[in-house]
Amino acid sequence: MKLYATAAAATVALFLLLATIQTTPAAADELQEEEETTTTINADEESTAEAITEPPIKLVHVLNPGEREYLSPNLIGVQNIAMTFLPLSMNFVNIIDAFREIVNGIRYEIILNAVDTKSKDADTICRLVILEQPWITTQWGDKHRELINSNCSDVADNSLSSDMEPEQRSKALNDKYSSRIKRSLNDVVPGGRKPFDEKEAEEQLQRTLDKLTAGEGPHYKIIKVYSASRQVVSGTLTRIDADLTDGNDALHRCIVEIWAQPWLEKGHDITFKCRNQPTVHARHSRSVEWAEKKTHKKRNHHTLNKIEHLFHKFQLKYKRQYANTAEHQMRLRIFRQNLRTIEELNANERGSAKYGITQFADMTSTEYKLHAGLWQRSEDKPTGGAAAVVPPYAGEMPKEFDWRQKKAVTHVKNQGQCGSCWAFSVTGNIEGLYAIKTGELEEFSEQELLDCDSTDSACNGGLMDNAYKAIKDIGGLEYESEYPYAAKKMQCHFNRTMSHVQLSGFVDLPKGNETAMQEWLLSNGPISIGLNANAMQFYRGGVSHPWAPLCSKKNLDHGVLIVGYGVSDYPNFHKTLPYWIVKNSWGPRWGEQGYYRIYRGDNTCGVSEMATSAVLA
Numbered sequence: 001m002k003l004y005a006t007a008a009a010a011t012v013a014l015f016l017l018l019a020t021i022q023t024t025p026a027a028a029d030e031l032q033e034e035e036e037t038t039t040t041i042n043a044d045e046e047s048t049a050e051a052i053t054e055p056p057i058k059l060v061h062v063l064n065p066g067e068r069e070y071l072s073p074n075l076i077g078v079q080n081i082a083m084t085f086l087p088l089s090m091n092f093v094n095i096i097d098a099f100r101e102i103v104n105g106i107r108y109e110i111i112l113n114a115v116d117t118k119s120k121d122a123d124t125i126c127r128l129v130i131l132e133q134p135w136i137t138t139q140w141g142d143k144h145r146e147l148i149n150s151n152c153s154d155v156a157d158n159s160l161s162s163d164m165e166p167e168q169r170s171k172a173l174n175d176k177y178s179s180r181i182k183r184s185l186n187d188v189v190p191g192g193r194k195p196f197d198e199k200e201a202e203e204q205l206q207r208t209l210d211k212l213t214a215g216e217g218p219h220y221k222i223i224k225v226y227s228a229s230r231q232v233v234s235g236t237l238t239r240i241d242a243d244l245t246d247g248n249d250a251l252h253r254c255i256v257e258i259w260a261q262p263w264l265e266k267g268h269d270i271t272f273k274c275r276n277q278p279t280v281h282a283r284h285s286r287s288v289e290w291a292e293k294k295t296h297k298k299r300n301h302h303t304l305n306k307i308e309h310l311f312h313k314f315q316l317k318y319k320r321q322y323a324n325t326a327e328h329q330m331r332l333r334i335f336r337q338n339l340r341t342i343e344e345l346n347a348n349e350r351g352s353a354k355y356g357i358t359q360f361a362d363m364t365s366t367e368y369k370l371h372a373g374l375w376q377r378s379e380d381k382p383t384g385g386a387a388a389v390v391p392p393y394a395g396e397m398p399k400e401f402d403w404r405q406k407k408a409v410t411h412v413k414n415q416g417q418c419g420s421c422w423a424f425s426v427t428g429n430i431e432g433l434y435a436i437k438t439g440e441l442e443e444f445s446e447q448e449l450l451d452c453d454s455t456d457s458a459c460n461g462g463l464m465d466n467a468y469k470a471i472k473d474i475g476g477l478e479y480e481s482e483y484p485y486a487a488k489k490m491q492c493h494f495n496r497t498m499s500h501v502q503l504s505g506f507v508d509l510p511k512g513n514e515t516a517m518q519e520w521l522l523s524n525g526p527i528s529i530g531l532n533a534n535a536m537q538f539y540r541g542g543v544s545h546p547w548a549p550l551c552s553k554k555n556l557d558h559g560v561l562i563v564g565y566g567v568s569d570y571p572n573f574h575k576t577l578p579y580w581i582v583k584n585s586w587g588p589r590w591g592e593q594g595y596y597r598i599y600r601g602d603n604t605c606g607v608s609e610m611a612t613s614a615v616l617a
Ligand SMILES: *[C@@H]1O[C@H](CO)[C@@H](O)[C@H](O)[C@H]1NC(C)=O
Pocket: 111, 124, 125, 126, 127, 151, 152
């Protein structure tokens, strides 16, 4: 009960903190959050009696050079920028991720879902990089933007030689867009649009004006249309350059943008940008489809709130605090993406493992992999180890075996924020061999390896092969207590008089033979292995047997220790799961009290690709 109260107090404190950060005045910006969205969020808060009073996420538009700001996918401004630069053959669907930073201008990076109409409406992901130079304005006072990089091109763009280097290609692409800008003087914003029949444009504009006149919109009449262009997006965006007269018969040269979206049916968003006049926004009445879409959105926001709630729980449990709102936004975004990965892992799991929120839930896979630290072994170079001699096991091998029960395994250690898995894998192996040989269970020093093994790179990774050789050359290992772990590289202070174990070399176990590994483990001790740690980021327990495409045998990126094996029977599911017991070095809070169980028998995640062991002198 006391614990609960403390947690609740912490929650309140966190919310206060967040509230303070988020009430920083957000400058009015053209990247307005979609009005309807905001309304929906508020409606949600009223209609649900949930105790979560999280403030809505607001953007703080104060950017320093080099600072990255993550942008909400609901920002109309971001959507407009993306649509402007998407090729004609692609229809915009939605923004996946967007951020901006100050460089030599404002650099937008936008990842979006699109449909490629030139390729049977295939779903496509596009990445666009756009540079905005607000100090250069177009004829109509709009910000100057240009496409710096895009990996989505239309057919015309495909005519650019595909064997060009990516930089050349993006330059050529950009030249194309720039020349379009120069050609079409009347265009407000550069981009991939095609000219639109002027007569048709005039008709559309007339219909639009008629509708607006019937309501409260501006009372304009068309005098002359100069040019029009239309862009097919998730609807159509028509831009018409025309002379219009207002209710007082005054003449204005205007750019009219009519944005029609499928769910608006007869509804349109209209913007009048007339010279020397303030910009006017107008909108037609909404259709039934619009109302439905709104309800649908509401549901989406429910899930968003749920994710935010999970995220706050995660922050409390793992004591995560972020420097600013932008980072909070970014972490929330990664967290949301990770929840999808977790779903995918669970949906495709062939063993009994459960994947969920762990201490790595707010990290990208790249950041997460920094907590491993195994280098790739080069295939063509000899490892330097001798081939292990695996004598056939006399009699039938036991169904289960566990070196922890023979007092040959020390407690689970924690490598911290340091890519030193390779050192922990090696000390674990030596601790086992030493305990079996001498009957004494001792902890050996990883820090000595971080400091004194110059063939490996401390927190920047290493290989077990290198470490065995280094231990032989250095002259042995000190105890953990004499040479304690610091999670960073320090000056080597190895003292030969305190070397308690020496090596004569190491052995490589046959690749891809888990029977041989089993025999070797029974007669020799724990085995050091490299594996692909993809499934470990979100592992919560059980026998992990991820779907092979999610855990390639080739990408070994983590060094760990096999200490035993067993079999799980699930008679109700007619399932038998043989597994390895793997000791990890991420502390006892991770996985099954620090351990991982992984399927045994089909080289899952490459468990039998890099199996080695030291040989004691
Ligand atoms: C474009 O890049 C994004 C992100 O880098 C990638 O996910 C996407 O598949 C790429 N699309 C194409 C068509 O190459």
